[in-house]
Structures are given as C-alpha cells and as structure tokens.
Amino acid sequence: VDALERGMAACASCPFDSVADLERAVLGWCDEAFLGGFDADAYYSRARAEGYTSANRDIQRRLAERTLELCGGPAAGGLVLDVACGSGLSARAALRWLRRAGRPAFVIGTDRATGMLAHGAAHEDPALAGYLDLVLADMGQPPPFRPGCADAVISVSALHYIAREEAALRACLAGHRAALRPGAPPRACFQFFPSDEDADPERA
DSSP: HHHHHHHHOOTTOOOOOHHHHHHHHHHHHHHHHSSOOOHHHHOOOHHHHHHHHHHHHHHHHHHHHHHHHOOOOOTTTTTEEEETTTTTTHHHHHHHHHHTOOOOOOEEEEEEEHHHHHHHHHTTGGTTTTTTEEEOOOTTTTOOOOOOSSEEEEEOOOGGGGGTHHEEEEEEHHHHHHHBBBTTTOOOEEEOOOOOOOTTTTOO
16 A cells, blocks of 8 residues: 555656545445446546546457347348447447458447547547447437337446436336337347446346
C-alpha cells in the first residue's frame, strides 16, 4: 500500500491522494453501475472514452466474439444490432468475426454516451466502411428500429447498468426481441456482470 501511495503521489495526473480515496471512488462507481443512476453520457468525456477504448480493446473483442458464437450470428448479408456499444469496439469485433466466418454482415451499434460515439466515429476503420453505423440511443428505452429488421442482437458489458431498473430492462429486452426477424430462431446474447442480487435464481 505504501509503495502504491508513493507512486500515486509522484504522478501529477493522478486524481487520488491515497488508496483509501481510490477505494471510495471505485465503490461509488460500482454503486452507480449496479444500483442505477449511472449517467454514461455525463461520465464518458473525450478523455475517458479514449481511456476506456485503449484499456478494453482486447476483452471487448473476445466477449463480442463469444456472444456471436453463442447466438449463432446472422447469415451473410444480415444485420446485427449491438446494444450499448460504447465506442464501437464490440461492433467492429463482430464485423471482423463474421467476415472470418465467411458471413460478412452489417452492424448497427447504439449507445447513449455521445463521447463514446464521437470517439468511435473519429477512429473508423476504412476496411469496415459501409458496414457499420453508430447510433445515439438509450438501451433503457425502446430501440429506434422497425420491428423485424435484425437477424441478431448482441450486447457486451452493459446490461448490468439497468438490471435493477425494471421498466428499462423490460423496454430493452422486449424492444430488441421485437426487432428480430419473425419466423426465425431468436439469435440474441447479452453478456453482463451480475451483482449478487442479480445472480439470485428466482430473479434471473
């Protein structure tokens, strides 16, 4: 602890004076995430969007690929909706995974954080041009898509933000279920981090 605090003191850009300060901040972030009230649009400034994208590139890629493996993904030419996509890490990973699988498709990612979407738009991959759109939308509201337009829905590391908000959770899940094409097997996978309460079998 002493060594860590010395390092924090030596770092001019570190906003914390002690490990105890850092611990309180982390607990506060966890409360916001799991107890509701997390304002992603206010939190993700340009700098934070850059930091998140840099720190989570690999894990977001692996989780996005796993969601597609579990739900099966669309056939070639299909449409995937990526719910709460942030800066587009998972959406881009999904596109690349589908191309490697021989099923090139289209992805629309949605997020409520304008800073994250702006970062994603500023760092577009030219190889994916025309196949990816990032759209401003709140996952706790009915999605802005016509019913039956999508072939698959994925979400990476996001659903826990609304897991205890019953109306928002229902709007998200029911709305995206309606967005899936009728008559086809439902292809959807939402990866999230449950709290102890969310892991309760009855609530699940």
